[in-house]
Protein backbone atom coordinates (compact mmCIF):
# COMPACT_ATOMS: atom_id res chain seq x y z
CA UNK A 1 0.00 0.00 0.00
CA UNK A 2 1.34 3.45 -0.87
CA UNK A 3 2.37 5.83 1.88
CA UNK A 4 -0.09 8.54 2.90
CA UNK A 5 1.09 12.08 2.09
CA UNK A 6 1.09 14.38 5.11
CA UNK A 7 1.56 18.03 4.13
CA UNK A 8 3.53 20.18 6.54
CA UNK A 9 5.16 23.57 6.81
CA UNK A 10 8.92 23.54 7.20
CA UNK A 11 9.14 25.19 10.64
CA UNK A 12 10.63 23.08 13.43
CA UNK A 13 7.29 23.14 15.29
CA UNK A 14 5.24 22.13 12.24
CA UNK A 15 7.68 19.33 11.35
CA UNK A 16 7.69 18.02 14.93
CA UNK A 17 3.88 18.08 15.22
CA UNK A 18 3.47 16.41 11.83
CA UNK A 19 6.04 13.71 12.62
CA UNK A 20 4.32 13.00 15.95
CA UNK A 21 0.99 12.48 14.19
CA UNK A 22 2.62 10.40 11.43
CA UNK A 23 4.26 8.11 14.01
CA UNK A 24 1.02 7.78 16.00
CA UNK A 25 -0.91 6.87 12.85
CA UNK A 26 1.63 4.25 11.80
CA UNK A 27 1.63 2.79 15.32
CA UNK A 28 -2.18 2.65 15.43
CA UNK A 29 -2.90 1.44 11.88
CA UNK A 30 0.33 0.14 10.33
CA UNK A 31 0.05 2.63 7.45
CA UNK A 32 3.24 4.38 6.30
CA UNK A 33 3.23 8.19 6.13
CA UNK A 34 5.55 10.46 4.15
CA UNK A 35 5.96 14.13 4.99
CA UNK A 36 5.51 16.56 2.07
CA UNK A 37 7.00 20.02 2.62
CA UNK A 38 4.68 22.93 1.67
CA UNK A 39 6.27 26.37 1.45
CA UNK A 40 3.76 29.08 2.42
CA UNK A 41 3.80 32.80 1.58
CA UNK A 42 4.01 33.44 5.34
CA UNK A 43 7.32 31.56 5.50
CA UNK A 44 8.82 33.90 2.91
CA UNK A 45 7.51 37.12 4.46
CA UNK A 46 9.04 39.04 7.32
CA UNK A 47 5.92 41.22 7.81
CA UNK A 48 4.47 41.25 11.33
CA UNK A 49 2.27 38.21 11.93
CA UNK A 50 -0.49 40.47 13.24
CA UNK A 51 -0.73 41.95 9.74
CA UNK A 52 -0.44 38.88 7.52
CA UNK A 53 -2.20 36.58 10.02
CA UNK A 54 -1.56 32.88 10.64
CA UNK A 55 -4.30 32.26 8.06
CA UNK A 56 -1.72 32.23 5.28
CA UNK A 57 -0.09 29.12 6.76
CA UNK A 58 -3.41 27.33 7.01
CA UNK A 59 -4.54 28.31 3.48
CA UNK A 60 -1.42 26.95 1.81
CA UNK A 61 -1.94 23.54 3.43
CA UNK A 62 -5.64 23.60 2.58
CA UNK A 63 -4.90 24.51 -1.04
CA UNK A 64 -2.54 21.53 -1.25
CA UNK A 65 -5.29 19.28 0.17
CA UNK A 66 -7.89 20.55 -2.30
CA UNK A 67 -5.40 20.09 -5.18
CA UNK A 68 -4.81 16.47 -4.07
CA UNK A 69 -1.09 17.15 -3.60
CA UNK A 70 -1.36 15.76 -0.08
CA UNK A 71 -3.80 13.44 1.73
CA UNK A 72 -3.95 15.12 5.11
CA UNK A 73 -2.51 17.97 7.17
CA UNK A 74 -1.87 18.74 10.83
CA UNK A 75 -2.70 22.25 12.08
CA UNK A 76 -2.24 23.94 15.44
CA UNK A 77 -5.95 24.04 16.20
CA UNK A 78 -5.92 27.58 17.58
CA UNK A 79 -4.69 28.89 14.21
CA UNK A 80 -7.77 27.58 12.32
CA UNK A 81 -10.63 29.95 11.42
CA UNK A 82 -13.79 29.09 13.38
CA UNK A 83 -15.91 28.53 10.25
CA UNK A 84 -15.86 24.93 8.98
CA UNK A 85 -14.42 24.44 5.48
CA UNK A 86 -17.13 22.95 3.20
CA UNK A 87 -14.77 20.54 1.38
CA UNK A 88 -12.55 19.58 4.32
CA UNK A 89 -13.07 17.56 7.48
CA UNK A 90 -11.31 17.46 10.85
CA UNK A 91 -10.99 13.70 11.13
CA UNK A 92 -9.08 13.59 14.42
CA UNK A 93 -8.21 15.74 17.41
CA UNK A 94 -5.35 13.93 19.22
CA UNK A 95 -4.79 14.21 23.00
CA UNK A 96 -4.02 17.78 23.90
CA UNK A 97 -0.70 19.09 25.20
CA UNK A 98 -0.71 21.36 28.25
CA UNK A 99 -2.88 24.31 27.08
CA UNK A 100 -1.35 26.90 29.42
CA UNK A 101 0.92 29.80 28.56
CA UNK A 102 4.50 29.85 29.77
CA UNK A 103 7.04 32.47 30.76
CA UNK A 104 10.68 32.24 29.78
CA UNK A 105 12.56 34.93 31.68
CA UNK A 106 16.22 35.79 32.26
CA UNK A 107 17.90 34.44 35.39
CA UNK A 108 15.06 31.99 36.08
CA UNK A 109 12.68 34.80 37.10
CA UNK A 110 8.89 34.44 37.48
CA UNK A 111 6.39 37.14 36.45
CA UNK A 112 6.13 38.42 40.04
CA UNK A 113 9.93 38.61 40.31
CA UNK A 114 10.45 40.69 37.15
CA UNK A 115 11.32 44.22 38.27
CA UNK A 116 8.97 47.06 37.19
CA UNK A 117 9.95 48.30 33.73
CA UNK A 118 11.12 44.85 32.56
CA UNK A 119 10.61 44.24 28.86
CA UNK A 120 8.39 41.28 28.01
CA UNK A 121 7.75 40.10 24.46
CA UNK A 122 4.60 38.58 23.02
CA UNK A 123 2.67 39.01 19.80
CA UNK A 124 -0.84 38.01 20.86
CA UNK A 125 -3.38 40.72 21.76
CA UNK A 126 -4.89 38.25 24.25
CA UNK A 127 -1.57 37.93 26.12
CA UNK A 128 -0.77 41.64 25.88
CA UNK A 129 -4.17 42.53 27.37
CA UNK A 130 -3.84 40.04 30.24
CA UNK A 131 -0.27 41.14 31.01
CA UNK A 132 -1.44 44.76 31.26
CA UNK A 133 -4.31 43.62 33.50
CA UNK A 134 -1.80 42.26 36.04
CA UNK A 135 -0.60 45.79 36.76
CA UNK A 136 3.06 44.82 37.04
CA UNK A 137 4.41 47.86 35.16
CA UNK A 138 5.94 45.62 32.51
CA UNK A 139 6.97 47.03 29.12
CA UNK A 140 5.11 44.80 26.68
CA UNK A 141 6.87 44.52 23.30
CA UNK A 142 5.09 42.97 20.28
CA UNK A 143 7.25 40.25 18.73
CA UNK A 144 6.80 37.58 16.09
CA UNK A 145 8.76 34.70 14.65
CA UNK A 146 9.09 31.03 15.40
CA UNK A 147 9.38 29.61 18.91
CA UNK A 148 13.18 29.27 18.81
CA UNK A 149 13.74 32.86 17.65
CA UNK A 150 11.37 34.20 20.31
CA UNK A 151 13.23 32.29 23.04
CA UNK A 152 16.51 33.66 21.64
CA UNK A 153 15.24 37.19 22.37
CA UNK A 154 15.73 36.29 26.08
CA UNK A 155 18.34 33.53 26.20
CA UNK A 156 20.29 34.00 22.95
CA UNK A 157 23.66 35.78 22.51
CA UNK A 158 21.88 38.91 21.29
CA UNK A 159 19.11 38.87 23.88
CA UNK A 160 17.18 42.17 24.03
CA UNK A 161 14.20 41.26 26.23
CA UNK A 162 13.84 40.25 29.89
CA UNK A 163 11.13 37.69 29.16
CA UNK A 164 8.74 36.24 26.60
CA UNK A 165 5.32 34.62 26.99
CA UNK A 166 4.45 31.76 24.67
CA UNK A 167 2.34 28.62 24.52
CA UNK A 168 3.74 25.87 26.73
CA UNK A 169 2.70 23.30 24.11
CA UNK A 170 4.96 24.70 21.38
CA UNK A 171 7.95 24.90 23.74
CA UNK A 172 7.32 21.35 24.98
CA UNK A 173 6.98 19.88 21.49
CA UNK A 174 10.37 21.38 20.61
CA UNK A 175 11.87 19.73 23.69
CA UNK A 176 12.66 23.01 25.41
CA UNK A 177 10.33 22.91 28.44
CA UNK A 178 13.35 22.93 30.79
CA UNK A 179 13.84 26.60 29.82
CA UNK A 180 10.37 27.63 31.04
CA UNK A 181 10.73 29.67 34.23
CA UNK A 182 7.01 29.77 35.10
CA UNK A 183 3.88 28.06 33.78
CA UNK A 184 1.19 30.72 34.01
CA UNK A 185 -1.89 29.90 36.06
CA UNK A 186 -4.98 30.18 33.81
CA UNK A 187 -6.53 32.31 36.59
CA UNK A 188 -4.00 35.01 35.57
CA UNK A 189 -3.43 34.17 31.92
CA UNK A 190 -6.29 32.31 30.29
CA UNK A 191 -5.06 30.57 27.11
CA UNK A 192 -6.31 30.95 23.55
CA UNK A 193 -9.27 28.76 22.57
CA UNK A 194 -7.91 25.34 21.45
CA UNK A 195 -4.34 26.13 22.50
CA UNK A 196 -2.21 22.99 22.74
CA UNK A 197 -4.57 20.96 20.53
CA UNK A 198 -3.93 19.72 16.99
CA UNK A 199 -6.42 19.33 14.14
CA UNK A 200 -5.86 16.47 11.67
CA UNK A 201 -7.62 17.48 8.47
CA UNK A 202 -8.39 15.71 5.20
CA UNK A 203 -10.84 16.02 2.29
CA UNK A 204 -14.48 15.62 3.37
CA UNK A 205 -15.13 13.00 0.64
CA UNK A 206 -12.11 10.85 1.60
CA UNK A 207 -14.21 8.46 3.70
CA UNK A 208 -11.62 5.67 3.98
CA UNK A 209 -9.01 8.09 5.28
CA UNK A 210 -11.49 9.72 7.69
CA UNK A 211 -12.12 6.25 9.12
CA UNK A 212 -8.37 5.54 9.39
CA UNK A 213 -7.54 8.91 11.02
CA UNK A 214 -10.33 8.50 13.58
CA UNK A 215 -7.95 6.13 15.40
CA UNK A 216 -6.11 9.26 16.60
CA UNK A 217 -9.16 11.07 17.96
CA UNK A 218 -9.37 11.79 21.70
CA UNK A 219 -12.97 12.40 22.81
CA UNK A 220 -12.24 14.59 25.90
CA UNK A 221 -9.95 16.86 23.87
CA UNK A 222 -12.57 17.10 21.14
CA UNK A 223 -15.22 18.15 23.69
CA UNK A 224 -12.94 20.75 25.32
CA UNK A 225 -11.92 22.25 21.98
CA UNK A 226 -15.51 22.30 20.76
CA UNK A 227 -16.65 24.22 23.86
CA UNK A 228 -13.82 26.77 23.59
CA UNK A 229 -14.20 27.28 19.86
CA UNK A 230 -17.98 27.55 19.86
CA UNK A 231 -17.57 30.32 22.45
CA UNK A 232 -15.11 32.05 20.12
CA UNK A 233 -17.35 31.58 17.07
CA UNK A 234 -20.41 32.98 18.86
CA UNK A 235 -18.40 36.02 19.91
CA UNK A 236 -17.51 36.37 16.21
CA UNK A 237 -13.94 37.09 17.21
CA UNK A 238 -10.90 36.08 15.21
CA UNK A 239 -7.61 34.63 16.41
CA UNK A 240 -6.27 38.15 16.88
CA UNK A 241 -9.03 39.25 19.31
CA UNK A 242 -8.41 39.51 23.07
CA UNK A 243 -10.51 36.40 23.72
CA UNK A 244 -9.42 33.55 25.98
CA UNK A 245 -11.02 30.24 26.91
CA UNK A 246 -10.16 27.05 28.71
CA UNK A 247 -12.30 23.94 29.19
CA UNK A 248 -11.50 21.14 31.59
CA UNK A 249 -13.13 17.72 31.61
CA UNK A 250 -13.43 16.10 35.02
CA UNK A 251 -15.03 12.92 36.29
CA UNK A 252 -18.18 13.76 38.27
CA UNK A 253 -20.47 11.51 40.30
CA UNK A 254 -22.90 11.21 37.38
CA UNK A 255 -20.33 10.89 34.58
CA UNK A 256 -17.95 13.40 33.02
CA UNK A 257 -18.39 17.13 33.50
CA UNK A 258 -17.05 19.99 31.45
CA UNK A 259 -16.00 23.24 33.09
CA UNK A 260 -15.52 26.13 30.66
CA UNK A 261 -14.00 29.50 31.53
CA UNK A 262 -13.97 32.42 29.13
CA UNK A 263 -12.64 35.96 29.14
CA UNK A 264 -12.68 39.03 26.94
CA UNK A 265 -10.18 41.73 27.92
CA UNK A 266 -9.80 45.23 26.50
CA UNK A 267 -6.43 45.46 24.72
CA UNK A 268 -5.11 47.88 27.38
CA UNK A 269 -6.11 45.41 30.11
CA UNK A 270 -8.21 47.97 31.94
CA UNK A 271 -11.58 46.26 31.51
CA UNK A 272 -12.34 42.55 31.43
CA UNK A 273 -15.30 40.20 31.52
CA UNK A 274 -14.56 36.74 32.94
CA UNK A 275 -17.28 34.09 33.31
CA UNK A 276 -17.67 30.31 33.46
CA UNK A 277 -20.21 27.56 32.83
CA UNK A 278 -20.45 23.83 33.49
CA UNK A 279 -22.29 21.01 31.78
CA UNK A 280 -21.78 17.61 30.18
CA UNK A 281 -19.19 16.98 27.41
CA UNK A 282 -22.06 15.95 25.08
CA UNK A 283 -23.35 19.53 25.34
CA UNK A 284 -19.93 21.14 24.72
CA UNK A 285 -21.02 23.25 21.74
CA UNK A 286 -24.11 24.58 23.55
CA UNK A 287 -22.06 25.42 26.67
CA UNK A 288 -19.60 27.43 24.58
CA UNK A 289 -22.39 29.27 22.85
CA UNK A 290 -24.20 30.00 26.12
CA UNK A 291 -21.01 31.29 27.74
CA UNK A 292 -20.41 33.61 24.77
CA UNK A 293 -23.93 35.01 25.14
CA UNK A 294 -23.30 35.54 28.88
CA UNK A 295 -20.06 37.39 28.02
CA UNK A 296 -21.85 39.56 25.44
CA UNK A 297 -24.63 40.34 27.95
CA UNK A 298 -21.89 41.44 30.36
CA UNK A 299 -20.49 43.88 27.78
CA UNK A 300 -17.82 41.81 25.99
CA UNK A 301 -18.69 43.33 22.60
CA UNK A 302 -17.59 46.77 23.79
CA UNK A 303 -14.12 45.34 24.62
CA UNK A 304 -13.45 43.54 21.33
CA UNK A 305 -14.16 46.34 18.85
CA UNK A 306 -10.85 47.59 17.52
CA UNK A 307 -7.69 45.73 18.49
CA UNK A 308 -5.31 48.20 16.87
Ligand SMILES: NCc1[nH]cc(CCC(=O)O)c1CC(=O)O
Nearest residue numbers: 076078166167169170195196197
Ligand atom coordinates in the same frame (compact mmCIF):
# COMPACT_ATOMS: atom_id res chain seq x y z
N1 LIG B 1 0.44 31.78 17.76
C1 LIG B 1 1.21 30.85 17.01
C2 LIG B 1 1.15 29.46 17.52
N2 LIG B 1 0.25 28.58 17.01
C3 LIG B 1 0.41 27.39 17.68
C4 LIG B 1 1.43 27.52 18.59
C5 LIG B 1 1.92 26.41 19.45
C6 LIG B 1 1.01 26.04 20.57
C7 LIG B 1 -0.25 25.35 20.20
O1 LIG B 1 -0.23 24.33 19.48
O2 LIG B 1 -1.32 25.78 20.64
C8 LIG B 1 1.92 28.83 18.51
C9 LIG B 1 3.01 29.43 19.29
C10 LIG B 1 2.60 30.23 20.50
O3 LIG B 1 1.45 30.69 20.63
O4 LIG B 1 3.47 30.46 21.37
